[in-house]
Every structure is written in structure tokens, then in C-alpha cells.
Amino acid sequence: MLKVVLLFLVVSLGVADRIKIGFMPYLSAQTIHDRYTPLADHLSWVLDRPVRIVVARNHAHQAELFKKGAVDVAFLGGNPYVRIVEAVGPQPILARFAFGGAPHFRSVIIVREDSPLTALEQLQNKRIALGDPHSTLSSEVPLDLLHQAGLEADDLASITHLSNHENILYGVLFGAFEAGAVAEEIFMENRHRGLRALSYSEPLSTHLFIAHSSLEDADVRAIKERLLTLHQSPQGQRILRAIHPNLSGFVPGEDSDYDAHRAILKRLP
Amino acid sequence: MTETYHHQKNRLIALILVTLLGFNGAVAWYLYSEQRQQLHQSAATELSLQARMVAGFLRDPLLRHDYAQARHFLSHWKDSHPQLQTLSVQLDNQPPLFEHHQPPLSGRFITQRHQESVGHWLLTVQMEQDLSLQQQSLRSLIVTLTALALGATLLFAAILWVVLSRWILTPLSEEIKNQTAQISRLNHAYKALSESNMALLTAQSEEQLLQEVCEVISRSCGYPLVWIGYAKSDHARSLQVMAQAGEDGGYLKALDLCWQDAPCGQSPAASAIRQKASVVIQSIAREADGTVWGEAALKRGFQSGCALAILHKRHIVAALEVYSQVEAGFTRAQMALLGELADNLAFGIAALRDRQRVETLSVTDPLTGLANRNRISGALIAQRDLADRYHEPFSVVLMDLDHFKSVNDTYGHQKGDEVLQGFAAILEKNRRKSDLMGRWGGEEFIAILPKNDAAAASFQAERIRQQVEKSDFGLGRAVTASFGVATAKADESTDQLLQRADEALYRAKGAGRNRVVCT
Numbered sequence: 001m002l003k004v005v006l007l008f009l010v011v012s013l014g015v016a017d018r019i020k021i022g023f024m025p026y027l028s029a030q031t032i033h034d035r036y037t038p039l040a041d042h043l044s045w046v047l048d049r050p051v052r053i054v055v056a057r058n059h060a061h062q063a064e065l066f067k068k069g070a071v072d073v074a075f076l077g078g079n080p081y082v083r084i085v086e087a088v089g090p091q092p093i094l095a096r097f098a099f100g101g102a103p104h105f106r107s108v109i110i111v112r113e114d115s116p117l118t119a120l121e122q123l124q125n126k127r128i129a130l131g132d133p134h135s136t137l138s139s140e141v142p143l144d145l146l147h148q149a150g151l152e153a154d155d156l157a158s159i160t161h162l163s164n165h166e167n168i169l170y171g172v173l174f175g176a177f178e179a180g181a182v183a184e185e186i187f188m189e190n191r192h193r194g195l196r197a198l199s200y201s202e203p204l205s206t207h208l209f210i211a212h213s214s215l216e217d218a219d220v221r222a223i224k225e226r227l228l229t230l231h232q233s234p235q236g237q238r239i240l241r242a243i244h245p246n247l248s249g250f251v252p253g254e255d256s257d258y259d260a261h262r263a264i265l266k267r268l269p
Numbered sequence: 270m271t272e273t274y275h276h277q278k279n280r281l282i283a284l285i286l287v288t289l290l291g292f293n294g295a296v297a298w299y300l301y302s303e304q305r306q307q308l309h310q311s312a313a314t315e316l317s318l319q320a321r322m323v324a325g326f327l328r329d330p331l332l333r334h335d336y337a338q339a340r341h342f343l344s345h346w347k348d349s350h351p352q353l354q355t356l357s358v359q360l361d362n363q364p365p366l367f368e369h370h371q372p373p374l375s376g377r378f379i380t381q382r383h384q385e386s387v388g389h390w391l392l393t394v395q396m397e398q399d400l401s402l403q404q405q406s407l408r409s410l411i412v413t414l415t416a417l418a419l420g421a422t423l424l425f426a427a428i429l430w431v432v433l434s435r436w437i438l439t440p441l442s443e444e445i446k447n448q449t450a451q452i453s454r455l456n457h458a459y460k461a462l463s464e465s466n467m468a469l470l471t472a473q474s475e476e477q478l479l480q481e482v483c484e485v486i487s488r489s490c491g492y493p494l495v496w497i498g499y500a501k502s503d504h505a506r507s508l509q510v511m512a513q514a515g516e517d518g519g520y521l522k523a524l525d526l527c528w529q530d531a532p533c534g535q536s537p538a539a540s541a542i543r544q545k546a547s548v549v550i551q552s553i554a555r556e557a558d559g560t561v562w563g564e565a566a567l568k569r570g571f572q573s574g575c576a577l578a579i580l581h582k583r584h585i586v587a588a589l590e591v592y593s594q595v596e597a598g599f600t601r602a603q604m605a606l607l608g609e610l611a612d613n614l615a616f617g618i619a620a621l622r623d624r625q626r627v628e629t630l631s632v633t634d635p636l637t638g639l640a641n642r643n644r645i646s647g648a649l650i651a652q653r654d655l656a657d658r659y660h661e662p663f664s665v666v667l668m669d670l671d672h673f674k675s676v677n678d679t680y681g682h683q684k685g686d687e688v689l690q691g692f693a694a695i696l697e698k699n700r701r702k703s704d705l706m707g708r709w710g711g712e713e714f715i716a717i718l719p720k721n722d723a724a725a726a727s728f729q730a731e732r733i734r735q736q737v738e739k740s741d742f743g744l745g746r747a748v749t750a751s752f753g754v755a756t757a758k759a760d761e762s763t764d765q766l767l768q769r770a771d772e773a774l775y776r777a778k779g780a781g782r783n784r785v786v787c788t
Contacts, residue, residue, distance in 0.1 A: 028337030030344075129334070162334050170336030174363045174390070193364050 018050045019043070019219065021209075022071030024062045024080060026135065026183070027164050029055040038239045046226050047219060058163070059134035063087070072215045073223065077136030077207050078261035084210075085255065091213060092220055095227040095250035096257070097206035099185055103251045104203035106184045107141035110172055113194045117178065120149035120199050125157045129171040129180035131164060136261065138165050141201045142181030144264045149199075152269075169195060185244055205257040209250075228252060281438075282430050289422040297415040304407050312398055313379050319350070320383035320394045327358065327394075331387050336366060343367040354378055355397035360390040377401055451600055454490065458606040461489035465610050469617035475625075478617050479512035479587075486591060486610070487514035493571065494592040496521060497614075500528050500542045500585045508539060511587065518569040524562055528588075536562040537576035538588035545585060547608055549575045551597045566592060573598040577611035581619045589614065636686055637693030640707035645715055648705050649763045652717055656757055664726030664756040666716040667770040668696075668733070671749045671782040673712035680744060691742040692750065699733050715770075723756040723787050730754050730785045738783060749783035756787075 021040060023032050032055050044051040054071055056062035059080050066074045067088055076084070085091060096103050111117045117126070123146065131138025139161065146152070153159055160177065162168050168180035169190050179198060187197060209227065211220045230236035231249030240247045323346060330338040339358075347356050347369045356369040377400045384393045464485040472478035479497045487495040496513035500506070508526035527533040528542040535557075540548045550556050551573050557563030566574065571592040579587040589611050593599065599607075632644035640648065649665070656663050670676075670692060677685040689712060696706040696714060709715040716733075718726050730752040737750045753774025757766050769788045777786035 028341055030341040031337065160334065164337055166337040166340075167334050170340075170366065171334045174336070174360045174366070176334055 018052055019047065019073065019215075020052045020054050020071045021073040021075065022054045022056055022062055022065050023075045024059050024077060024132070024135070025055055025057065025164050026077070026131070026138070026207075027186075028166055031166065035243045038242045042230075042235070042239055043223060043226060047222055059132045063134075066210075066212060069212055069214050072212050072219075074210050074212070075207060076210060078205055078258045079136035079140050079265060080134055081208060081210065082258055082261045082265060083134070088213075090255060091210045092224075093253040093255065094209040094211055094220070094224045096208035096253035097244075098248050098251045099206065099244070099246045101248050102203075103206050103253070103257070105137070105206050106203055107137040107145070107181055107201040108184050108187045108197045109142055109145060109179055109181050109199045110169060110187055110195045111179045111198045112172060112175070113196045115178065115196065115198075117198060120146060120151065123151060123179055123198075124155050126178035127158045127160065127176070128156050129160050129162055129168045129177040131162060131168060131181070133161050136204070136207075137183040137201075138168060138181050140268060141204065141264060144267055145181075145199055145201055147267065147269075169193075185246055188246065189244075202260065204260050205253065208253050282426060282433065285429060286422065286426045289425065290419070293415060293418045293422055297411055297418070300414070301407065301411045304411070305404060308400065308403050308407055309379065312400055312403065313381065316379060316381040316396050316398050317383065320381045320396050323356075323358070323396075324383055324385050324387075324392055324394045327392060328387050331360070331390070331392070340367050343369075352398050352402060353396055354399045355380075355395065357393075357395040359393045359395075360387075373399060377404060451602070454598075454600070455602050455606065457490040458603050458610075461486045462606050462610045462613070464489060466613060469613060469620070472617065472621065475618055475621045476511065478614070478621060480514070482589075482610070482614055483512045483514035486589075486607075490591075492591050492598075493517075493569075493594055494520060495590070496538075497579070497587050497589050498526060498538050499587045505529070506534070508534075508536075508542075508588070515592075520565055520569050520571075523565050532561060535560045536590065537574050538590040539576075541576035541578040541588045541590075542585050545578050545580060545583075547575065547577045547604055547611075549573075549599050549604060551599065554596075570594055572596045575599045575604060575607065577604075577607055579611050579615040579618065581615045586615055586618055634693075634708040637690055637708050639693050639696065639714070640705055642707065642709055645705070645707040645709065645717070646763075648707075648717055649767075652719055653757065653763050653766075655719070657759075661720050662722040662756055663717065663719045664721045664723060664754060665766055665770045666718065666726055666730045667709065667753045667755075667767070667774045668692075668714040668716070668730075668750050669774055669778070670712040671751055671778075676744065676748070684744065688742040688744065688748060691740060692737060692748075695733060695736050695740065699729065699736070721756075723754060726754045726756060727785055727787045734783065734785055751777040751782045752785040753777055754785060754787040 021036070023036065025032070027035070033053055036053055040051040040053050054065065056065055059077075062071075062074065062076070063080060063084055065071045066084060073094065074084075097105070099105055109120065109123075117123065128142075130142060133139050143153075146156075160171075162171060165182040165186040168177075168182050169186065171177045172180040173193055173195060184200070187195065191197075209223075211223065227250040231240060240249060323343070326342055327339050330336070330342070343356060343358055344367070347353060350356075353369070354371055354373055356367065357365055358367045359365050378397050379400060380395070380397045382393065382395045384391055386392070465482045468478055468481035468485060472481060483495045483497060486492060492515060494513070494515040494517045496517070497511050498508040499511050501509050506527050506529040508528050510521050510526070513521060524536070525533045526536065526539070528539040530543065533539075534543070537548045537550055553563050553566050553572055553574060557566070572594055573596050574590065574592045576588050576590040578585060579589060589607070591599075591607065632640055632647075634641045652663050655661070670688065673685065673688070676688055689708075692714065693706070693708070696716065700706050700716075701718075703719045705717045707715050707717075716729070718729060721729065734750060734752055738747060740748065742748050751774055753770045753772065753776070755766055755770035755773055773786040773788045777784045780786065
């Protein structure tokens with residue numbers, strides 16, 4: 001009996017002491033684990049506390065997890081960030097991605113390299129693959145692009161929301177869809193497979209890490225400092241390359257950096 | 270010989286060992302080939318099943334456009350199947366959904382390709398599996414089994430070697446060795462037979478023949494003592510040693526040999542003579558213990574002996590006795606050869622005796638037993654040569670019975686022959702060792718007297734004349750003879766000598782007969 005009580009206490013303390021980073025499923029859960037485990041391990045070593053990766057089922061699930069404090073840190077796209085801030089108020093921004101030194105990226109509408117499509121207008125009555133309905137770059141931004149090109153959902157043959165960017169690009173590649181939308185860095189990674197960009201969005205502030213308000217300030221500072229200086233060490237550069245080959249580092253972010261996202265959300269029906 | 274059998278034994282073991290090793294190798298190779306084929310077939314079947322399973326697993330995520338999950342599944346499948354050299358999944362002719370290739374470990378791999386429809390796609394799953402690991406395991410297994418079989422074979426060969434050495438080949442070797450020794454002895458016996466036959470052809474006398482035969486048997490067969498004894502027909506039925514060969518250690522002299530049924534007649538030779546058959550004593554210690562000859566033989570190291578009767582026209586001539594230093598030294602075959610040798614010896618003895626008799630007849634007057642004219646002529650020439658060489662005198666006496674024709678006419682030729690024989694007996698009686706008496710023809714006789722001058726010869730002739738004169742030869746009346754003596758002169762031929770003796774005889778006849786006249 002005593003042993004059971006001790007085990008329970010140990011497990012309870014362990015769980016309470018752990019920091020959980022919640023990820024939106026912009027890639028498959030396995031890919032996310034593969035790419036971010038070095039970072040989690042590094043933070044665990046820095047904080048001297050276990051750091052665990054949690055991949056949400058979808059964007060809504062991730063927002064729910066964050067709102068109820070089930071994750072201490074959240075990795076978000078711009079649009080989910082804007083929605084969470086609208087829902088629960090300002091949250092401390094830890095850092096945002098910088099690709100090639102720039103903290104911006106774009107959404108890109110892709111077609112197969114051998115596709116006859118050359119303009120967004122030609123997507124009328126075509127099958128489009130998008131990501132999670134709440135995904136910034138794979139869903140809401142491309143829909144805004146189509147909207148600006150004069151195409152609404154009813155003008156398309158179909159809109160299919162897939163669970164991640166990877167599925168979108170393979171769906172286009174294998175001919176299940178005439179076009180799809182993914183983050184630019186995902187496209188750059190896979191364009192050699194036989195994909196071509198049909199249209200880019202305006203540059204948008206990159207994905208970001210935010211801390212839950214319940215996280216200790218010391219932890220927030222430590223995580224932020226470590227993320228922002230990660231690119232300064234060879235080990236940090238290896239961690240960055242594991243996340244994405246073009247990821248040059250993390251840079252500070254402000255709430256105003258995501259005003260463009262707020263504008264897009266307003267334009268969407 | 271023993272070494273040869275050891276070599277043969279070792280060669281036999283080596284032959285069995287090599288055969289078993291070859292058999293092991295063949296079985297190992299057969300098992301390896303069979304198992305490799307089975308391995309290939311089972312691996313192909315398994316790979317085909319894998320490809321079908323993968324296609325089945327991919328169906329749902331592909332229909333849901335969850336390519337990431339499909340790729341994740343394939344990646345996991347690849348990791349959990351390290352023997353897969355290639356895992357490739359393709360939809361229609363699109364770029365591969367998943368592609369995994371690893372450098373081949375060897376050239377031995379199998380390929381399976383499975384295709385099925387998924388939605389509007391044709392899904393192709395291609396797998397290649399490297400068989401080198403399985404084949405290496407199989408080789409290890411076969412090598413282990415072969416090593417065990419090799420060990421078992423060596424153990425079997427060792428046991429076989431021990432069994433063959435101790436219980437089969439050694440007794441066989443001993444038996445063959447004995448048989449070889451017997452063959453060797455038989456060969457020696459054949460050699461003895463051959464050499465004794467040669468002796469039969471070349472021997473000039475009976476004594477020489479017997480001695481040579483004894484020496485041939487002893488030398489060729491290695492017997493320590495071989496001797497031949499003549500069965501005498503005297504009162505004591507004595508056994509006379511005629512020839513012997515080998516070192517008898519005084520054995521024959523120590524024995525009182527006879528062939529009658531008495532203690533002196535217990536030897537094998539005596540028994541053979543009495544039984545007119547061969548006698549074999551294979552163990553003197555067991556069969557002749559207590560006998561005089563047996564103890565004497567054992568004392569000299571003789572362990573076995575045999576004797577063969579030498580018969581001529583069913584009459585005992587002699588016995589051949591042979592001793593051996595080992596027990597059972599005479600096999601049946603050897604005895605047969607020795608028996609043949611004894612028969613040949615008997616034939617040889619008889620032949621020599623016949624030849625002797627013929628030779629005697631050719632130089633002997635058949636009526637009187639004296640030398641005939643031929644021998645006298647030859648002896649006269651020989652004596653002439655000796656006398657010339659040594660400058661010694663010799664004389665010739667011609668003798669003629671007086672009025673012998675009247676004896677024949679009065680008493681008949683039978684009586685006449687008896688007179689001639691009686692006269693010859695007187696001559697023989699008065700013959701000295703170096704003298705030669707002969708019948709010159711009819712009632713005329715001759716004496717050659719070496720180293721006799723005229724006086725000595727005349728004296729000898731006179732003595733004979735007187736003895737003749739005193740004998741009536743059963744006729745009841747006196748018979749006389751006339752004598753002509755001639756002493757050889759230097760450079761005188763035998764004819765001239767005989768001429769002078771004849772003239773002297775003629776003068777004795779002319780002077781009234783019954784007298785000696787010397788020239």
C-alpha cells in the first residue's frame with residue numbers, strides 16, 4: 001500500500017512539473033515529433049524540467065487545450081493566435097520563426113508542374129485541397145486569395161480540408177486535386193517532387209510560440225531567451241535545421257505583427 | 270608382414286573415413302541446396318503477403334487523402350522490416366508516395382510487386398528483400414550440422430579403428446600371418462624338393478645323394494636336424510645313420526637306434542619303417558614325453574618331428590627323419606611334399622643302385638665275377654701309365670687251365686663252369702688290395718700285379734698254382750693250370766707285355782703244363 005502511495009506521489013509530482021508544448025497539426029504528428037523533439041530536449045535540459053510535445057487533433061482542439069491551460073506553450077499560426085487573443089486576451093509572445101533572417105512567410109497555392117493552370121481565375125470548377133479550416137496559411141489565407149481573385153467557395157468544384165500541409169501537397173501531386181494551398185516553406189521543401197506555385201499571398205508574420213499566462217515568469221523568460229539565442233550556437237543551429245532547413249532562428253514578436261492576419265479574418269465571409 | 274597389415278588396416282580406415290566425409294559433404298550440400306530453395310520460396314511468399322498487407326493498410330488513409338499517415342505507416346514498416354532492401358509505393362505513374370532503397374548486402378534478393386485499385390488510382394507496392402542474412406544463417410546452420418556430422422564421423426572412424434584393430438583385423442592378421450608362414454615353409458619345402466631332384470640327377474653315389482638330400486632339406490627349410498637311416502636286416506634290426514645335416518648336438522650318437530618294436534625303436538624313423546608310412550609328432554613334449562628319443566630331442570630344442578619311410582618296390586630301404594624347433598612344424602601340405610621327396614629319394618636310390626649294377630656288369634665276367642677282358646684292358650693301360658709316372662714295376666700273369674676241354678667233355682659244361690668259378694675263387698682269395706684278377710677268355714685268366722717285379726709275380730703265381738693243384742673242384746681228380754709271367758719293361762706297350770706273358774705261358778704249356786714260366 002505504501003508503495004502505491006509513493007508511486008502516485010512521484011507520478012503526480014512529475015506530471016505537475018512538466019512543461020507541455022502544444023502544436024497545431026500543420027504537419028503529421030510524427031513529423032512534428034521528429035522535427036521538434038531536439039528543441040524539446042534542449043529546453044528540457046535548459047529548464048531542468050521535462051518538456052513534452054502535444055500535437056492537437058486540429059486547430060480548434062489546440063485552441064481549446066490552450067484556453068483551459070492543458071498546454072503551457074503553444075505553437076500557432078497567425079490566425080489562431082489572433083482568435084485566441086480575442087478569446088482570452090493578450091498572451092506573452094515568446095518568439096516567432098525567421099526564414100532566411102526574415103520573420104515573414106507566405107501562403108502559396110500550388111499545382112502540379114505539368115498542370116495547364118496558370119492563374120487563380122482558372123481554378124473555377126476545380127478541386128481544391130486546403131488544410132484545417134482554421135489554418136492560417138493552408139486555409140484562411142488562400143481562401144482570402146481566391147476571394148480577392150473573385151472566386152468563392154461555390155465557384156469551385158470542391159474544397160476538401162485535409163489534416164495537414166503534407167497531405168495537401170501529396171493530394172495535388174497524385175492528381176486527387178487540381179490545386180492546394182500550403183505554407184511557402186512546405187512548398188519549397190517539396191517542389192522538386194513536381195509541384196509549381198500558382199500564386200503567393202502577401203508576406204505574413206510567421207508562426208509563433210506563445211506562453212500560457214499560468215506559466216511562471218522565470219520559465220517564460222528562460223524559454224524566450226533560449227529561443228531567441230538558439231541560432232548563436234552550433235547545437236542551436238542543428239536544432240533549427242531539424243525543424244526546417246531554411247529556419248534561420250527565432251526572433252521577437254509583437255501583437256501588432258499580426259494585424260495583417262486580423263485584416264484577412266475580417267475579409268473572410 | 271604385420272606392418273603391411275597395419276598399412277592395409279589404416280588404408281581401410283582412411284577409405285571409410287573419406288567415404289563418410291564425402292557422404293557428409295554431399296548430404297550437407299543437398300540440405301543446403303534444398304533449404305536455400307525453400308528459403309527462397311518461403312521468403313517470396315512472405316514478401317508477397319507483406320506487399321498485400323501494406324496495400325491493404327494504405328487503402329484507408331489514401332482514400333482519406335491522409336498521405337502523411339500513409340507515409341508514416343510505410344516509414345514504420347520499413348523500420349520494422351530491416352531485411353527490406355527496397356520498399357516503393359506508387360500511385361499510377363505519379364511520383365512515388367514512398368521510396369526506400371538501401372545498398373544491397375549481396376546479389377541475392379527477391380522482388381515482389383503487388384498492384385491493386387485504390388479509389389481511382391492503381392496502387393503499386395514493390396518490395397525487395399535481401400536474402401543474404403537468411404542465407405548466412407542457413408550456411409551457419411549447415412556448417413554447424415556438418416561440423417557435428419564431421420565430428421561424429423571422426424568419432425565413428427576412431428571407434429571403427431579400435432574395433433577393427435582389436436577384434437577383427439588383428440586376429441585376421443594373425444591368421445594370415447600364420448598362413449603366410451605356412452606358405453613360406455611350403456615354398457621352402459618346394460625348393461627342397463626341387464633341389465633334391467637336382468641332387469637325384471647329379472649324385473654319383475648313394476652316399477652323396479643321401480647327404481645332399483639331407484643338406485638340401487635342412488638348408489632350404491631351416492630344420493635343425495635331418496638325417497637318413499638305413500633299416501638293416503641284421504639280428505638287432507639296427508638303424509644305420511647314412512647321412513645327416515644340421516646341428517644335432519650329439520643327438521644321434523646319444524641314441525641306440527633300431528627299428529624293432531623295442532625301447533630303441535620308438536623314434537619316428539623306427540615307427541615309419543615298421544609302419545611303412547609317414548609319422549608326424551607335432552608336439553614332442555606331449556606325444557613323446559618319457560621316451561628316450563623324446564627327452565633327448567627336447568633337450569636339444571626339438572619341438573616336433575616327422576619321419577618318412579623310403580620304400581622301393583614295397584621294400585623298406587630307409588627312413589628320413591626331420592626335426593623342427595617349433596611345435597606343429599609340419600603341415601599336411603609340407604608332409605605331402607616331404608612324402609614326395611622321400612618317394613623321389615627312394616627312386617634315386619634304386620636308380621643309383623641299378624646304375625651301379627649295370628656298370629659292374631659291364632666290366633665283370635658274369636660267370637666268375639672277375640673283371641672281364643674290357644676292364645682288364647683298361648686297367649692294363651692305366652697301370653702302364655702309373656708305372657711310367659712313378660717308375661714302379663708291375664707284372665702280368667696269364668693263366669690257363671690245363672686240359673680244360675676234357676673236363677667239359679667228360680663232366681659237362683656245368684661242371685666245367687664250376688671249375689672256372691672255383692679257379693676264380695682261388696684267384697680272388699689270393700688277390701691283394703691293389704691286384705686285379707680277370708677272365709681273359711675261355712679257361713684263360715689274367716692277373717695284373719702292381720709294384721710286383723718278376724720274382725714277386727712268379728712267387729704269387731706259384732702260390733696260386735699250388736692251391737689249384739690241391740683242389741679237385743669236385744671232380745675227383747686233379748686240375749692244374751699253367752702260368753706265364755711277364756714284368757713290364759720301360760717303353761713297352763701293353764700289347765708287347767701281353768705278348769711276352771703269352772709266350773711264357775706257351776713255354777709253360779710246352780714244358781709239361783702245371784708250372785710257372787717267367788720271361
